[in-house]
Amino acid sequence: MAWSRQALARARLSRAAKARGGRPTREESERRQLKVMDAATRLFLERGFDATSIEAVAQAAGVSKATLYAHYTDKRGLFAQVLRARIGLSLEPLSQSTETQAGERRGGTDLAERIDAISRHMVDVLRQPEAISLQRILIAKAPDFPELADLAEKEGRLRVIGAVATLLEDYARRGEVTIEDPTLAADLFLAMVTGPYVSMPLLPVEGEEAALEERRQAAVSLFLRAIEPRSPAVSGAAGGRAEPGETASSPGA
Numbered sequence: 117m118a119w120s121r122q123a124l125a126r127a128r129l130s131r132a133a134k135a136r137g138g139r140p141t142r143e144e145s146e147r148r149q150l151k152v153m154d155a156a157t158r159l160f161l162e163r164g165f166d167a168t169s170i171e172a173v174a175q176a177a178g179v180s181k182a183t184l185y186a187h188y189t190d191k192r193g194l195f196a197q198v199l200r201a202r203i204g205l206s207l208e209p210l211s212q213s214t215e216t217q218a219g220e221r222r223g224g225t226d227l228a229e230r231i232d233a234i235s236r237h238m239v240d241v242l243r244q245p246e247a248i249s250l251q252r253i254l255i256a257k258a259p260d261f262p263e264l265a266d267l268a269e270k271e272g273r274l275r276v277i278g279a280v281a282t283l284l285e286d287y288a289r290r291g292e293v294t295i296e297d298p299t300l301a302a303d304l305f306l307a308m309v310t311g312p313y314v315s316m317p318l319l320p321v322e323g324e325e326a327a328l329e330e331r332r333q334a335a336v337s338l339f340l341r342a343i344e345p346r347s348p349a350v351s352g353a354a355g356g357r358a359e360p361g362e363t364a365s366s367p368g369a
Contacts, residue, residue: 151177152184157198161249165195165257192261195253199264202250203272206241227287228340234280235309235336239328242313251314277302284343293343301343308335 155176159168170191174184188194241247258265280302288295295301309332 148177148179148183149187152179152187152194153198153201156194157202160195160198160253161246165191165253170194192264196264196267199250199254199267200271202246203268206244206247227283227292228336230283231305231340232336235305235332238276238306238310239313239332242310273306277306280305291345294345295343301339305335305339308339 152173156168156173159173159176163172168191170184170188171181173194174181177184184194188197242251254265254268277299281298284293284295284301285298287293288298312328312331
């Protein structure tokens with residue numbers, strides 16, 4: 117009798133599920149989304165934006181087009197989600213760790229070590245074939261879809277600049293560096309380090325690794341020298357530009 121009641125209960129649940137159209141569970145929905153994102157990322161990177169269709173993504177993910185359209189209105193929305201996810205995977209750990217370092221001075225790590233580590237991470241990220249493919253797509257599609265370039269700017273470059281600026285500001289407050297505008301300093305530092313990879317999104321030619329590493333080290337060294345603390349005498353001499361009719365020795369004359 118107990119078995120019969122259980123069987124009837126299962127049958128009622130099954131009929132109810134069919135009546136609802138077989139709505140997937142939360143876990144099933146999450147698995148489908150992961151499959152869609154994996155398939156979309158692979159196809160966009162392999163084929164580019166124009167040659168990738170919603171139908172191809174649905175087929176590669178093993179879902180129906182209706183399922184895909186239920187979450188993404190069009191191919192542009194799907195690519196934006198792929199872009200957001202890849203930016204997060206590559207740059208979010210850097211932003212989080214830099215923000216943490218700005219508030220916690222742990223283990224006696226000095227700014228030079230942290231700046232060097234940040235530069236290495238940025239170069240490693242930008243040299244990945246996936247990052248290069250995404251950048252090529254962005255360059256090609258930016259005129260048609262400026263919101264995608266805006267997404268990469270806000271969630272990628274500007275977030276990293278903000279994290280580095282927070283770190284620099286912390287050291288400036290402690291008097292360990294001299295920086296008037298931490299955000300501008302962070303922007304210039306990242307531009308020096310990432311310039312070759314941003315301006316020409318191509319895989320480095322064999323044999324250039326040593327030259328690229330030498331350039332990275334030179335950029336880090338140049339930046340650290342530029343923000344070294346200056347003594348009051350030096351700062352006064354550098355910043356004491358005399359106005360017309362005044363002398364440097366007697367500014368009030």
